[in-house]
Amino acid sequence: MSTSFQEHYPWTGRPLIASAAMGGYAGPALATAVSRAGGIGFIGALRDVAILDQQLTSAKASLQNDDLKVASESTLPIGVGFLLFATPLDDASVVIGRHKPAIIWLACPAQEQDFGTWSKAMKKVSPSSRIWIQVASVSVALRVVSTCSPDVLVMQSSDAGGHGPFPGAGIVSLVPETRDALNRGGFSEIGVFAAGGMSDGRGVAAALACGADGVVMGTLFLASKEVELPAKEFREAILKTNDGGISTARSAVFDQLAGKSFWPSEYDGRAIAGASYKDFRSGVGIEEVQNRYAIAAKEAHKGFGEEVRAAIWAGSGIGLVTEVKTAGEIVTECRDLARLCLQKAIKCL
Numbered sequence: 001m002s003t004s005f006q007e008h009y010p011w012t013g014r015p016l017i018a019s020a021a022m023g024g025y026a027g028p029a030l031a032t033a034v035s036r037a038g039g040i041g042f043i044g045a046l047r048d049v050a051i052l053d054q055q056l057t058s059a060k061a062s063l064q065n066d067d068l069k070v071a072s073e074s075t076l077p078i079g080v081g082f083l084l085f086a087t088p089l090d091d092a093s094v095v096i097g098r099h100k101p102a103i104i105w106l107a108c109p110a111q112e113q114d115f116g117t118w119s120k121a122m123k124k125v126s127p128s129s130r131i132w133i134q135v136a137s138v139s140v141a142l143r144v145v146s147t148c149s150p151d152v153l154v155m156q157s158s159d160a161g162g163h164g165p166f167p168g169a170g171i172v173s174l175v176p177e178t179r180d181a182l183n184r185g186g187f188s189e190i191g192v193f194a195a196g197g198m199s200d201g202r203g204v205a206a207a208l209a210c211g212a213d214g215v216v217m218g219t220l221f222l223a224s225k226e227v228e229l230p231a232k233e234f235r236e237a238i239l240k241t242n243d244g245g246i247s248t249a250r251s252a253v254f255d256q257l258a259g260k261s262f263w264p265s266e267y268d269g270r271a272i273a274g275a276s277y278k279d280f281r282s283g284v285g286i287e288e289v290q291n292r293y294a295i296a297a298k299e300a301h302k303g304f305g306e307e308v309r310a311a312i313w314a315g316s317g318i319g320l321v322t323e324v325k326t327a328g329e330i331v332t333e334c335r336d337l338a339r340l341c342l343q344k345a346i347k348c349l
């Protein structure tokens with residue numbers, strides 16, 4: 001592992017665990033709790049950066065009495081993630097320049113070159129912030145490192161909950177192949193984090209064994225006390241769903257439930273394969289799927305109830321998410337179990 005991690009994220013413990021920048025779900029409470037536990041907490045931004053401005057103000061206030069070590073006095077020991085296709089860059093620049101999070105996470109551009117435009121703009125307004133870029137293939141990773149010089153590539157596998165470019169690959173091939181390609185290309189100093197499908201310390205250990213410098217988890221933090229959820233039924237569904245390979249699915253239909261999707265065509269998302277997905281797969285037309293969703297969305301459960309007509313974004317590791325815990329407990333337990341697994345694995349040699 002590069003020594004730059006200790007230098008850039010001095011409040012963190014090992015192994016490095018980050019909570020994903022989940023727009024609308026990962027707010028200041030989750031991000032600060034993860035960083036307080038020695039992880040790397042991210043706030044996920046949405047289109048309206050006025051909300052992000054408030055969230056960062058609140059995070060700063062909440063961290064005021066903590067003594068988290070930061071690399072530069074002006075940075076906040078949390079990160080902020082942007083969905084590039086959805087957020088106006090000028091608005092984002094103003095907020096980042098004002099709050100200076102330690103890390104800026106860039107994902108889902110409308111065009112690949114937007115990674116470069118955003119990286120430059122973010123560095124200009126907050127030079128001490130590190131840039132992390134989430135991609136899903138070795139070839140995009142290689143192009144991105146040569147044009148953007150990020151500090152970290154978050155390699156998102158096809159198991160990941162939420163959106164990503166499709167079709168994608170699993171962590172076991174994606175991470176080592178990316179590491180090799182970066183080393184061969186003279187980019188050995190760039191960190192590689194694994195994202196997608198890991199929902200406990202065993203997954204963390206596996207990703208580390210594949211050569212990852214750290215791990216990003218999203219679905220597991222949907223069971224944290226600090227996450228923001230649209231309805232209590234959302235979490236109930238997360239906790240009771242298992243066998244994620246068949247109970248979740250990647251599809252663009254989840255983005256069309258309330259009308260035309262605003263996502264660029266190269267992205268889809270993994271969510272619980274509920275009634276809307278099943279209807280669509282069995283040939284029900286999209287208008288009827290939308291009608292049925294609209295009726296369910298008017299209920300108190302907003303469509304997140306029993307038959308799951310709304311989109312409950314979750315990765316294939318959902319079956320390992322069975323209990324509500326604080327984000328701090330999640331980080332600590334994942335770390336401890338990862339260490340134990342690696343020690344156990346060594347005994348098998």
Ligand SMILES: Cc1cc2nc3c(=O)[nH]c(=O)nc-3n(C[C@H](O)[C@H](O)[C@H](O)COP(=O)(O)O)c2cc1C
Nearest residue numbers: 020022023107160161162196197217218219313315
């Ligand atoms: C509910 C949810 C919302 C997400 N929102 C975003 C987002 O706004 N921006 C982003 O870059 N990734 C988002 N993701 C994807 C994560 O960045 C990450 O790749 C994924 O959570 C990792 O897989 P896992 O969920 O299996 O841990 C989201 C994931 C989930 C589960």
